[in-house]
Amino acid sequence: MTAETPHVLVVDDEADLRELLVITLGRMKLKATAAENLASAKEKLSSGNFDLCLTDMNLGDGTGMELLQFISRHCPDMPAAVITAYGNMETATEAMKFGAYDFISKPVALDRLRQLIEDGLGISGTEEHSDEEDNLIGDAPAMKALKAQVRKLARSQAPIYISGESGSGKERIARLIHSLGPRRERPFVAVNCGAIPSELMESEFFGHRKGAFTGAVEDRKGLFREADGGTLFLDEVADLPLHMQVKLLRAIQEKSVRPVGEAKEFQVNLRILCATHKDLSREMSEGRFRQDLFYRLNVIEAHVPPLRERQEDIPSLVDHILTRLSRAWDITVPTVSTAAMKSLCHYAFPGNVRELENTLERALTLCDGVVIDKEHLRLQETSPVAAPPSGPWNETSQQVERPPQLPLEEFLQEIEKTEILKALDATHWNRTAAAKKLGMTFRSLRYRLKKLELDRDDEGNE
Numbered sequence: 001m002t003a004e005t006p007h008v009l010v011v012d013d014e015a016d017l018r019e020l021l022v023i024t025l026g027r028m029k030l031k032a033t034a035a036e037n038l039a040s041a042k043e044k045l046s047s048g049n050f051d052l053c054l055t056d057m058n059l060g061d062g063t064g065m066e067l068l069q070f071i072s073r074h075c076p077d078m079p080a081a082v083i084t085a086y087g088n089m090e091t092a093t094e095a096m097k098f099g100a101y102d103f104i105s106k107p108v109a110l111d112r113l114r115q116l117i118e119d120g121l122g123i124s125g126t127e128e129h130s131d132e133e134d135n136l137i138g139d140a141p142a143m144k145a146l147k148a149q150v151r152k153l154a155r156s157q158a159p160i161y162i163s164g165e166s167g168s169g170k171e172r173i174a175r176l177i178h179s180l181g182p183r184r185e186r187p188f189v190a191v192n193c194g195a196i197p198s199e200l201m202e203s204e205f206f207g208h209r210k211g212a213f214t215g216a217v218e219d220r221k222g223l224f225r226e227a228d229g230g231t232l233f234l235d236e237v238a239d240l241p242l243h244m245q246v247k248l249l250r251a252i253q254e255k256s257v258r259p260v261g262e263a264k265e266f267q268v269n270l271r272i273l274c275a276t277h278k279d280l281s282r283e284m285s286e287g288r289f290r291q292d293l294f295y296r297l298n299v300i301e302a303h304v305p306p307l308r309e310r311q312e313d314i315p316s317l318v319d320h321i322l323t324r325l326s327r328a329w330d331i332t333v334p335t336v337s338t339a340a341m342k343s344l345c346h347y348a349f350p351g352n353v354r355e356l357e358n359t360l361e362r363a364l365t366l367c368d369g370v371v372i373d374k375e376h377l378r379l380q381e382t383s384p385v386a387a388p389p390s391g392p393w394n395e396t397s398q399q400v401e402r403p404p405q406l407p408l409e410e411f412l413q414e415i416e417k418t419e420i421l422k423a424l425d426a427t428h429w430n431r432t433a434a435a436k437k438l439g440m441t442f443r444s445l446r447y448r449l450k451k452l453e454l455d456r457d458d459e460g461n462e
């Protein structure tokens with residue numbers, strides 16, 4: 001966003017609404033320009049410098065969706081929001097998939113409009129950095145793609161469904177989305193839906209008045225209001241009982257909650273992120289998860305790949321986790337022997353990163369404090385890797401296309417890494433034999449291992 005007065009483009013074919021929006025924006029001390037159809041909006045966007053666009057869906061000569069597509073191609077850094085017909089959630093959902101950061105329904109409520117504009121201007125402009133990002137380890141192609149997706153999603157207000165196996169890092173992704181977005185200064189509230197007893201759920205989510213039921217000794221705000229202005233992360237959302245799913249849907253749609261034993265409703269403004277290790281569409285088709293809630297929450301899906309599909313990330317994760325544990329325990333970071341690292345890189349980790357953390361914590365207690373060796377890991381030998389490391393080649397050795405967001409240099413590095421790891425694997429990490437297999441000198445392989453940060457340990461296993 002520029003340091004000057006933010007400039008908003010309003011696009012609507014109805015003159016009355018257009019005027020109302022321009023007046024409201026003026027009162028908010030913003031500069032507003034109006035366009036009455038798609039062609040004029042495109043022309044203004046091409047010649048002017050806007051910080052935000054607010055568009056209706058019917059534009060006479062085109063649709064709001066077409067304008068969103070134009071924006072994502074020509075001004076991808078400018079946030080855009082849409083105005084939808086009352087109750088038309090499908091259009092709103094579709095618009096968010098097309099890149100709108102939020103929507104507002106007609107008749108336009110002015111306080112909601114103000115909020116929408118403020119949120120939008122908060123995300124406009126320079127890229128944010130978050131410490132959470134540094135703590136999200138992973139350079140495997142799938143993780144790089146996920147990080148790029150997260151950066152984009154952080155700007156939007158769309159609900160996101162984070163899928164992935166247990167322990168793969170879903171909550172971490174949710175925190176990152178929050179910390180990179182306009183709500184970062186507000187609370188991030190995480191709740192494990194599977195851990196709340198069914199009878200307490202309503203009061204946990206929506207709060208209660210003192211005396212509303214036995215045990216309600218004081219007023220309680222509830223998670224929705226605690227997260228007001230910020231993000232509510234519903235972990236294990238598939239575990240919500242059906243009666244609670246109805247109430248949750250209502251709260252999300254109405255953007256308001258009524259505490260147990262309270263007569264009045266409270267407005268809430270929050271972003272909902274959810275996750276589950278279960279297959280949510282299957283839960284829905286088998287009648288355990290409401291279809292309407294599914295479509296409301298699952299506007300955009302972000303998938304966290306299991307650790308066995310990004311084994312090249314294991315060495316840096318090991319490094320990161322051991323550094324963190326050693327700092328907490330106030331000890332020197334131990335080294336990991338080549339044999340131990342090799343078994344870690346070949347283990348399937350059904351419990352994903354959490355299992356890796358537990359494995360290393362145990363190894364740290366069992367080792368002599370200097371070197372973690374294979375026997376300290378106590379990995380189940382019966383759990384071999386289910387899939388080969390995800391590299392630029394798939395299981396049938398067919399070439400995989402370069403993900404568009406991955407620069408060529410890094411893509412080529414991935415190929416190099418995968419091939420080197422394959423050769424090391426085939427030769428039981430005998431680097432002389434691996435170099436021969438790869439048609440290079442030992443020195444050249446050693447240089448590449450260093451460059452690719454695969455030379456964790458120099459124990460002279462040549």
Ligand SMILES: Nc1ncnc2c1ncn2[C@@H]1O[C@H](COP(=O)(O)OP(=O)(O)OP(=O)(O)O)[C@@H](O)[C@H]1O
Pocket residue numbers: 135136137138164165166167168169170171172173235276277317320353354357
């Ligand atoms: N990419 C990563 N880099 C560093 N640490 C990670 C990463 N992914 C996960 N972790 C760590 O692994 C542990 C499990 O992650 P997290 O709780 O986010 O997983 P989850 O998928 O939400 O698990 P569950 O399904 O059990 O709720 C956490 O301690 C988290 O900090």
